[in-house]
Amino acid sequence: MPEWPEMETYRRLLNDRLCGRKIVRATVNRAKSINEPEDAFVAGVTGTRILFVERRGKQLVFHLDDGNRLLLHLMLGGWLACGPEGPKEDDAFQIILEFDDGDHLYFGGLRLGHLHRMSAKQANEELKPLGPDPFDPRLTPDAFRSRLAARRGKLKSVLTDQKLVSGIGNCYSDEICFDAFVYPGTAVPSLDGETVERLYGSMKKVLAEAASYGGYMDKPLTPNDRLTGGYDSRCRVYDREGEPCVRCGTPIVKEELAGRKMFYCPHCQKAE
Numbered sequence: 709m710p711e712w713p714e715m716e717t718y719r720r721l722l723n724d725r726l727c728g729r730k731i732v733r734a735t736v737n738r739a740k741s742i743n744e745p746e747d748a749f750v751a752g753v754t755g756t757r758i759l760f761v762e763r764r765g766k767q768l769v770f771h772l773d774d775g776n777r778l779l780l781h782l783m784l785g786g787w788l789a790c791g792p793e794g795p796k797e798d799d800a801f802q803i804i805l806e807f808d809d810g811d812h813l814y815f816g817g818l819r820l821g822h823l824h825r826m827s828a829k830q831a832n833e834e835l836k837p838l839g840p841d842p843f844d845p846r847l848t849p850d851a852f853r854s855r856l857a858a859r860r861g862k863l864k865s866v867l868t869d870q871k872l873v874s875g876i877g878n879c880y881s882d883e884i885c886f887d888a889f890v891y892p893g894t895a896v897p898s899l900d901g902e903t904v905e906r907l908y909g910s911m912k913k914v915l916a917e918a919a920s921y922g923g924y925m926d927k928p929l930t931p932n933d934r935l936t937g938g939y940d941s942r943c944r945v946y947d948r949e950g951e952p953c954v955r956c957g958t959p960i961v962k963e964e965l966a967g968r969k970m971f972y973c974p975h976c977q978k979a980e
């Protein structure tokens with residue numbers, strides 16, 4: 709599932725490409741991907757311009773010039789493509805938006821994901837439960853510590869809870885724990901102050917680095933997109949079971965935690 713760095717990469721690329729563009733046609737191939745009758749959605753978006761694209765946690769918010777918003781959650785397996793024609797290897801797109809300059813935005817893999825049209829007020833309500841962005845200046849080390857202090861669960865489960873901090877999922881929770889030398893299955897109440905401070909620093913470091921390399925998505929936004937997916941080969945532990953730890957050479961271990969995969973180095977990452 710795309711997380712903070714992947715959605716941040718999309719946000720940057722889409723803002724460069726789509727700001728000010730007018731939607732001249734909309735096609736919906738999967739009614740479940742939207743939140744209103746197809747006719748209403750198509751009539752509602754056609755003729756509007758995209759003012760800018762915002763990211764909230766793992767979601768994108770397209771601000772339209774009629775005051776409405778399009779809320780995109782890619783969930784598991786969703787992806788985006790841009791261009792005059794869709795990528796040839798996969799023409800099963802759930803939604804397609806066409807713009808006044810002939811460009812298209814293709815929404816693929818929206819089996820669980822969705823693109824919902826709503827008012828600004830509804831969008832704010834929808835996004836209200838989300839915790840702060842990892843880079844929100846109000847999320848100081850102290851604020852991070854007190855948010856964690858209220859939790860009882862295992863570290864990985866807590867880090868991936870969008871109400872604690874928004875945007876961290878299965879991959880980056882493991883990468884952050886590796887960077888901070890902490891076992892992701894550690895119970896949060898047993899973390900000491902120093903470790904929490906390290907986690908805070910690692911969270912920002914790992915996410916910023918991953919975004920600077922374009923995240924790990926394997927599908928480029930356009931054929932010329934050299935940014936998207938550059939972090940895939942740089943993940944240190946995620947999906948690297950049995951491979952040597954980049955710090956100590958010990959094989960990376962995979963475990964299950966509450967039904968999710970968890971990767972870590974059993975030598976460098978000790979339980980507190």
Ligand SMILES: [Zn+2]
Nearest residue numbers: 953956973976
């Ligand atoms: Zn190691």
